[in-house]
Amino acid sequence: MEAAASISVDKGSERVMEELSQGRRYADQLLAMLRDDTSSASSSCLVEKILHSFTHSLSILLTSQLPLKSEALPIHKDRRGCYKRRKTSEILIKETTSLVEDGHAWRKYGQKVILNAKHPRNYYRCTHKFDQGCQATKQVQKIQDDPFPLFKTTYLSHHTCSSNSPNQIIMDTDSNSITWSFDSLLSSMIKRENTSKSETSSSSSVVLDTSPDQLRCIDNNFSVISSSASDYAGDVYSCATATETNNMIFDDILALYEGII
DNA sequence: TCGATTTGACCGGG
DNA sequence: CCCGGTCAAATCGA
Numbered sequence: 152m153e154a155a156a157s158i159s160v161d162k163g164s165e166r167v168m169e170e171l172s173q174g175r176r177y178a179d180q181l182l183a184m185l186r187d188d189t190s191s192a193s194s195s196c197l198v199e200k201i202l203h204s205f206t207h208s209l210s211i212l213l214t215s216q217l218p219l220k221s222e223a224l225p226i227h228k229d230r231r232g233c234y235k236r237r238k239t240s241e242i243l244i245k246e247t248t249s250l251v252e253d254g255h256a257w258r259k260y261g262q263k264v265i266l267n268a269k270h271p272r273n274y275y276r277c278t279h280k281f282d283q284g285c286q287a288t289k290q291v292q293k294i295q296d297d298p299f300p301l302f303k304t305t306y307l308s309h310h311t312c313s314s315n316s317p318n319q320i321i322m323d324t325d326s327n328s329i330t331w332s333f334d335s336l337l338s339s340m341i342k343r344e345n346t347s348k349s350e351t352s353s354s355s356s357v358v359l360d361t362s363p364d365q366l367r368c369i370d371n372n373f374s375v376i377s378s379s380a381s382d383y384a385g386d387v388y389s390c391a392t393a394t395e396t397n398n399m400i401f402d403d404i405l406a407l408y409e410g411i412i
Numbered sequence: 413t414c415g416a417t418t419t420g421a422c423c424g425g426g
Numbered sequence: 427c428c429c430g431g432t433c434a435a436a437t438c439g440a
Contacts, residue, residue, distance in 0.1 A: 419435095
């Protein structure tokens with residue numbers, strides 16, 4: 152981001168960016184108008200695609216430093232200056248005993264053997280890097296071997312995308328319980344735990360009872376599991392809208408599961 | 413067919 | 427120059 156801002160963009164691409172920005176503003180206005188009219192769902196969808204296209208184009212112009220002027224082309228593809236190494240700010244490091252989903256859509260873009268490390272480091276970027284210009288990346292590396300495996304995940308930059316996160320809490324009207332809906336998270340874990348089974352349910356839920364000191368997993372392949380979960384029960388309402396806190400709770404619950412299963 | 417992953421090449425910072 | 431982060435062509439697979 153800051154790297155993009157410091158780039159001295161030439162006049163041509165500056166004009167292109169201005170033109171794209173104007174187009175994007177028009178599309179924004181059109182989308183707002185269409186959203187008022189409930190009968191034009193498909194038109195809204197189209198406008199959203201146009202908006203993504205504008206955002207993508209602007210993102211490319213902002214982040215690339217490829218010369219627009221035609222200069223002597225090298226024989227093979229020259230990628231000098233094709234990316235800027237990010238500043239190491241906004242780092243979050245997590246260590247987990249298994250590879251857990253964190254509710255965001257990631258796309259693997261690289262793997263490197265690291266000096267003096269037993270396992271390679273894997274590089275992921277946000278799926279919405281190009282359609283929404285989200286700069287979030289993460290690195291995952293196994294740092295401890297198999298009897299008691301440990302994975303280190305390093306998150307770099309915050310998500311700026313508006314991904315429809317699967318880790319959304321759905322409040323149950325039942326006064327004694329809260330239903331959490333985080334399909335991808337739990338079903339992926341169930342897949343791990345039941346690899347021998349040919350079928351896994353596509354949807355799962357966890358019910359966190361507020362009165363008894365129990366954590367229950369309700370799923371086709373699971374029976375009732377209980378453990379201490381009172382630490383989380385009291386916090387759920389207050390952090391229902393804080394995604395980061397939710398993710399932390401999900402991680403804790405996963406750790407809890409791993410202790411049980 | 414098209415999105416995701418793999419993997420060797422390329423690049424920049426130290 | 428080395429190491430680690432990123433790119434992008436090739437490949438995979440749903």
